[in-house]
Amino acid sequence: VATTTTRIPGYGQDLPCEDSAVQSLAELLGADLAQRAWASAAERAGVRPPVETLDTLGEVARELVLSDRPLVRVAGRSLLVRIGSYRALSLMLGKTA
Amino acid sequence: MKLNGIETWADPIKDTARLSEIGELGLTELTDDPELQALAADAAVAFNLPIGVVSIVLDESQYFIARTGVDGWVGGADGTPVEWSFCRNVVRSASDFVVEDATVHPVMKDSPLVKLEGLACYAGTPMVSSNGHVLGSFCVKGKEVRSFSEDEMVLLREYAARAVRLIEDRRRQVA
Numbered sequence: 652v653a654t655t656t657t658r659i660p661g662y663g664q665d666l667p668c669e670d671s672a673v674q675s676l677a678e679l680l681g682a683d684l685a686q687r688a689w690a691s692a693a694e695r696a697g698v699r700p701p702v703e704t705l706d707t708l709g710e711v712a713r714e715l716v717l718s719d720r721p722l723v724r725v726a727g728r729s730l731l732v733r734i735g736s737y738r739a740l741s742l743m744l745g746k747t748a
Numbered sequence: 749m750k751l752n753g754i755e756t757w758a759d760p761i762k763d764t765a766r767l768s769e770i771g772e773l774g775l776t777e778l779t780d781d782p783e784l785q786a787l788a789a790d791a792a793v794a795f796n797l798p799i800g801v802v803s804i805v806l807d808e809s810q811y812f813i814a815r816t817g818v819d820g821w822v823g824g825a826d827g828t829p830v831e832w833s834f835c836r837n838v839v840r841s842a843s844d845f846v847v848e849d850a851t852v853h854p855v856m857k858d859s860p861l862v863k864l865e866g867l868a869c870y871a872g873t874p875m876v877s878s879n880g881h882v883l884g885s886f887c888v889k890g891k892e893v894r895s896f897s898e899d900e901m902v903l904l905r906e907y908a909a910r911a912v913r914l915i916e917d918r919r920r921q922v923a
Contacts, residue, residue, distance in 0.1 A: 662860050664829055675808055679764055721771025722764060725806050728776035732809035735825030740860065743821050 659740055667733050669702040672712070675729065679722045688715070688723050709734050761830060761839055766881040767807055773919050775804045775813060775883065783914050784814035791907045792816050795871075795900065797890040802875070802911050803827070803835040804884040810835050811884075814911075822865060832859045835885035838872045842882050844901055846871045849893040869894035871901065873908045878916060886911050 658665055665671065669689075676685035692714035693700055698707045712734060715727025760766065770776065784802050792800035799817035803810045810833040812818060812826055822828055830836050834856060837845040847853050847870040850862040861867045872887030886908035896904075 663831070678762065679767065679807060716776055721768045724771045724776040725767045726808075728811055729806040729809040729830075732806070732811055732825055732827040733829055736809075736821065736828050739821035739824045740864075743864075 659737065659744065662740065664733070664737055664740070667705065667708055667730060667737055669700065669708065672708065672726075672730050676715075676723070676726045679726055680720075688718065688720065692718070692723075692727070705734055705738060759840070760842065760882065761805060761836060762807055763881075766839075766883075769877055769879055769881045770804060770806065770883055773877070773883070773915055774922065775915065776806075776811070781814055781914075781918070784911060785816070787907060787911055787914070788814045789816040791886070791888055791904070794903060795888045795896075797869070797888045797894075799867075799889045801835075801887050801889070802884070803833070803872075803887060805830060805833070805835050805839045805882075820865065822861070828861065832861055834859075834861070834867075834870045834889070835872050835887060838874050838885035838887070839882045842874055842876075844871070844873045844904075845885070846896050846901070848895050866891045868892055869896075871896045871904055873901065873904045875908045875912050875915075877912060883912070883915070 673685055673689050676688055680688060692711045696710040696714045698711055702708050702711060709731060712727045712730040715723050718724050788800035788802055792798060801812050801818060802814040804813055808830050810827045810830055834845060847856055850856045850868050850870065856862055867889050868891050870887060870889045872885035874882045875884050875886050877883055886904060
């Protein structure tokens with residue numbers, strides 16, 4: 652599924668992407684740990700960065716949820732909800748997500 | 749919190765100690781727990797409202813670990829971005845948050861939960877862990893304008909306390 656839209660009109664949710672996901676992780680873990688956690692999750696998911704689709708972003712997020720670090724699990728679940736919400740709302744509003 | 753001698757406000761939603769406890773309690777994986785499900789459903793019936801939710805407020809999303817009456821795009825996503833949620837206000841204030849008519853509420857009127865889902869009334873109360881962290885909100889909501897009595901808020905707080913007991917008991921059993 653290509654990430655062709657960047658924002659749900661009128662509702663202000665940006666398209667979830669790798670940069671924003673790593674930034675969110677960094678707010679919880681610090682930049683270095685966040686980069687490592689993201690790279691590790693991407694590797695376990697079999698995804699080679701850059702992560703460019705919602706599907707692959709979701710695969711990495713699911714690996715984050717399986718992490719042994721509580722804060723990484725939180726960030727992963729947060730990301731999964733945002734991906735699901737963006738996708739469902741975009742579809743409901745008749746856009747491609 | 750002070751930064752360079754200036755008092756600043758730290759957003760409780762981003763509090764890493766709170767978020768760590770959420771992760772440690774397994775609240776990032778727990779879905780469709782039957783006892784929590786029953787609690788959410790029971791609360792909706794008790795308040796004569798269509799929706800009851802045990803909502804865990806994460807750093808950027810709210811995650812519904814138990815719910816009744818939540819369908820459509822919200823149900824499919826298991827939650828919403830935190831900026832759209834009623835429940836974030838419960839965590840930020842660590843107190844009850846009540847909305848009688850969301851369509852005119854200054855904070856909530858533009859949320860897609862109001863504009864698209866048609867939510868009108870909301871009552872949520874903090875779910876506070878034994879460590880003192882607000883994990884999220886136990887809440888009921890509906891699509892009609894409605895007020896909530898003090899007796900009803902007492903009942904809602906009892907539901908929230910029961911939800912926390914279930915969450916913590918379950919974690920103790922797993923550990």
